[in-house]
Amino acid sequence: xxxxxxxxxxxxxxxxxxxxxxxxxxxxxxxxxxxxxxxxxxxxxxxxxxxxxxxxxxxxxxxxxxxxxxxxxxxxxxxxxxxxxxxxxxxxxxxxxxxxxxxxxxxxxxxxxxxxxxxxxxxxxxxxxxxxxxxxxxxxxxxxxxxxxxxxxxxxxxxxxxxxxxxxxxxxxxxxxxxxxxxxxxxxxxxxxxxxxxxxxxxxxxxxxxxxxxxxxxxxxxxxxxxxxxxxxxxxxxxxxxxxxxxxxxxxxxxxxxxxxxxxxxxxxxxxxxxxxxxxxxxxxxxxxxxxxxxxxxxxxxxxxxxxxxxxxxxxxxxxxxxxxxxxxxxxxxxxxxxxxxxxxxxxxxxxxxxxxxxxxxxxxxxxxxxxxxxxxxxxxxxxxxxxxxxxxxxxxxxxxxxxxxxxxxxxxxxxxxxxxxxxxxxxxxxxxxxxxxxxxxxxxxxxxxxxxxxxxxxxxxxxxxxxxxxxxxxxxxxxxxxxxxxxxxxxxxxxxxxxxxxxxxxxxxxxxxxxxxxxxxxxxxxxxxxxxxxxxxxxxxxxxxxxxxxxxxxxxxxxxxxxxxxxxxxxxxxxxxxxxxxxxxxxxxxxxxxxxxxxxxxxxxxxxxxxxxxxxxxxxxxxxxxxxxxxxxxxxxxxxxxxxxxxxxxxxxxxxxxxxxx
Ligand code: FAD
Ligand code: NAP
Ligand code: SF4
Numbered sequence: 001x002x003x004x005x006x007x008x009x010x011x012x013x014x015x016x017x018x019x020x021x022x023x024x025x026x027x028x029x030x031x032x033x034x035x036x037x038x039x040x041x042x043x044x045x046x047x048x049x050x051x052x053x054x055x056x057x058x059x060x061x062x063x064x065x066x067x068x069x070x071x072x073x074x075x076x077x078x079x080x081x082x083x084x085x086x087x088x089x090x091x092x093x094x095x096x097x098x099x100x101x102x103x104x105x106x107x108x109x110x111x112x113x114x115x116x117x118x119x120x121x122x123x124x125x126x127x128x129x130x131x132x133x134x135x136x137x138x139x140x141x142x143x144x145x146x147x148x149x150x151x152x153x154x155x156x157x158x159x160x161x162x163x164x165x166x167x168x169x170x171x172x173x174x175x176x177x178x179x180x181x182x183x184x185x186x187x188x189x190x191x192x193x194x195x196x197x198x199x200x201x202x203x204x205x206x207x208x209x210x211x212x213x214x215x216x217x218x219x220x221x222x223x224x225x226x227x228x229x230x231x232x233x234x235x236x237x238x239x240x241x242x243x244x245x246x247x248x249x250x251x252x253x254x255x256x257x258x259x260x261x262x263x264x265x266x267x268x269x270x271x272x273x274x275x276x277x278x279x280x281x282x283x284x285x286x287x288x289x290x291x292x293x294x295x296x297x298x299x300x301x302x303x304x305x306x307x308x309x310x311x312x313x314x315x316x317x318x319x320x321x322x323x324x325x326x327x328x329x330x331x332x333x334x335x336x337x338x339x340x341x342x343x344x345x346x347x348x349x350x351x352x353x354x355x356x357x358x359x360x361x362x363x364x365x366x367x368x369x370x371x372x373x374x375x376x377x378x379x380x381x382x383x384x385x386x387x388x389x390x391x392x393x394x395x396x397x398x399x400x401x402x403x404x405x406x407x408x409x410x411x412x413x414x415x416x417x418x419x420x421x422x423x424x425x426x427x428x429x430x431x432x433x434x435x436x437x438x439x440x441x442x443x444x445x446x447x448x449x450x451x452x453x454x455x456x457x458x459x460x461x462x463x464x465x466x467x468x469x470x471x472x473x474x475x476x477x478x479x480x481x482x483x484x485x486x487x488x489x490x491x492x493x494x495x496x497x498x499x500x501x502x503x504x505x506x507x508x509x510x511x512x513x514x515x516x517x518x519x520x521x522x523x524x525x526x527x528x529x530x531x532x533x534x535x536x537x538x539x540x541x542x543x544x545x546x547x548x549x550x551x552x553x554x555x556x557x558x559x560x561x562x563x564x565x566x567x568x569x570x571x572x573x574x575x576x577x578x579x580x581x582x583x584x585x586x587x588x589x590x591x592x593x594x595x596x597x598x599x600x601x602x603x604x605x606x607x608x609x610x611x612x613x614x615x616x617x618x619x620x621x622x623x624x625x626x627x628x629x630x631x632x633x634x635x636x637x638x639x640x641x642x643x644x645x646x647x648x649x650x651x652x653x654x655x656x657x658x659x660x661x662x663x
Pocket of ligand 3: 312313315316334335336337338339340341342343353354355356357
């Protein structure tokens with residue numbers, strides 16, 4: 001019997017009989033934004049082969065005004081059908097089913113031609129929308145229906161109508177954004193007319209053998225959004241209009257509450273989907289921060305939903321479903337909810353990928369094959385760069401020995417996993433542990449490699465993945481007992497006092513502040529505590545901060561510019577709530593028993609402290625590289641050992657895989 005009996009039980013969705021209850025939820029990657037969709041076809045086909053029953057594409061707008069960005073291509077012409085047909089044929093050949101997602105961005109479009117029910121700018125967009133006329137609204141309904149027809153011609157099994165996250169349809173539904181007094185505004189019936197008409201007319205025109213999924217906002221997280229009763233009434237109206245299935249949307253993009261970041265516990269929002277159980281007769285899909293088969297199974301077993309949607313987990317591992325079905329969940333490369341290579345990339349105009357899986361969205365480019373001449377290769381350092389390289393090299397047939405000085409694998413991930421929210425990094429280490437065994441890497445823990453042993457070991461090539469060393473802080477008093485590096489703090493060697501000064505405000509400085517304030521806080525793992533902390537349904541909890549923290553940096557201007565585009569604000573919100581002081585443009589003078597002496601705006605100042613934690617960046621640990629090269633050994637450096645500046649785990653893993661694919 002399957003370890004996940006609910007997840008792998010069949011379900012009917014519209015005219016489709018699906019083998020399991022897993023939806024690969026819609027996620028825009030940027031592969032949609034080119035006229036040639038062959039890379040998109042390869043991306044989805046791989047995920048269909050990986051056992052996902054039903055998938056939804058990223059966003060396609062039904063018309064020009066509804067585009068998400070300047071670069072986005074609407075799906076509104078019949079000459080685009082052949083390119084889409086390559087996607088659907090590839091998916092169907094692999095045994096999958098696929099729906100096309102239709103989004104009209106409304107006031108969320110990142111371009112100047114945006115329209116909305118009322119001319120109200122969104123707080124997250126510099127452009128102000130133009131108010132739609134009655135004729136434009138009617139034409140927009142027709143555009144949705146027309147795109148559904150094109151989708152059907154292209155072989156899609158149906159469409160998802162995006163009615164959540166603050167896009168156009170939500171903008172009509174909520175009084176927050178709809179100030180109209182015609183038949184599209186005012187009372188609830190009028191405000192839901194647009195989404196309901198889109199569903200009704202699409203069903204009328206497309207007939208019964210075409211899945212109509214509606215993405216319903218089950219929780220808006222903004223002021224003046226729909227009431228709970230209105231959400232239920234909308235679900236019922238959409239069902240009556242012909243929807244086959246309801247997917248859950250959580251929060252508008254402008255909501256001041258994280259919905260998919262690491263600060264959100266797993267399955268934190270399924271209770272809001274569950275509220276609709278019994279109110280509608282069509283299947284309900286739960287969504288957001290469901291990233292393991294165990295979590296998905298628990299949602300279904302508790303009867304909170306009929307299916308689960310996972311989007312990012314399929315970037316992380318295309319074979320998620322097949323591995324879970326076969327009882328091989330320990331082989332799943334789990335999404336760690338970092339957003340670094342997916343959403344952050346897309347929102348900075350790049351094609352998405354995945355931090356833990358650099359092949360994601362590069363299925364036609366990044367491939368590896370058995371080595372023509374297997375070689376004996378040493379990999380030095382079992383941080384994520386070394387782990388990625390060693391396992392990929394061994395998979396290709398090389399004879400790989402992985403040396404690690406510490407008594408366990410993971411390198412800096414063992415520190416990162418101490419940060420609240422980053423406990424998900426454990427999954428990456430679990431995955432690599434399984435991969436090491438599967439691929440036959442010889443692992444030597446507690447074994448610092450040196451040049452002599454590598455030469456004596458008869459290796460034909462060395463991959464240097466020895467990471468970094470934290471940068472020393474060179475001022476008078478830096479050897480005072482109150483001074484500690486971030487490694488000593490996070491590994492428990494240094495016990496922090498009440499007043500803490502943090503020198504350096506990069507990613508690690510911010511993480512250290514969060515660690516000091518929140519380590520062990522239930523809100524990162526328990527949905528109820530999370531909702532209480534973020535004021536969802538009740539007033540946010542205010543507790544006395546555990547530490548008085550001052551963060552410092554030398555450069556002027558606001559802190560946290562290097563934090564993730566889609567997650568940095570969550571970090572900043574945590575620290576602001578807890579009263580963290582941030583001092584930029586400082587010069588460090590000395591440390592003594594009173595604390596850290598600085599200069600700011602030309603004036604001396606004391607930051608009184610009981611602990612001073614140094615987070616001043618890193619330098620490459622690359623001395624072995626020069627030694628080995630001098631001895632004539634072929635040596636390749638990756639990750640921190642190649643270049644410490646701008647290093648993150650995305651680059652470390654990508655460099656490991658890319659090197660291993662070509663050696
Ligand atoms: P490392 O992880 O430093 O691994 C190097 C390994 O080599 C170590 O295990 C070391 O013991 C071993 N080694 C060194 N010399 C030898 C030798 N001679 N012989 C054998 N073994 C040796 N990155 C992100 O992308 N996102 C984040 O959210 C994030 N958060 C972080 C939070 C914290 C608190 C920290 C500290 C880091 C964080 N990072 C994050 C950074 C990320 O962890 C690193 O960029 C990444 O792990 C670097 O990987 P690496 O393999 O190059 O080096
Ligand atoms: P960083 O981002 O380079 O920040 C280093 C900080 O130290 C800066 O604030 C810098 O500011 C300061 N600094 C540099 N040299 C100094 C010196 N000689 N004396 C005093 N201060 C100095 O490095 P990091 O914070 O150590 O992070 C390392 C990498 O890990 C980053 O590249 C990051 O991408 C990754 N990471 C990512 C995340 C994430 O959430 N995505 C989290 C943690 C880490 P001034 O020069 O202005 O003083
Ligand atoms: Fe998940 Fe991070 Fe990969 Fe995005 S980049 S899919 S959040 S692991």
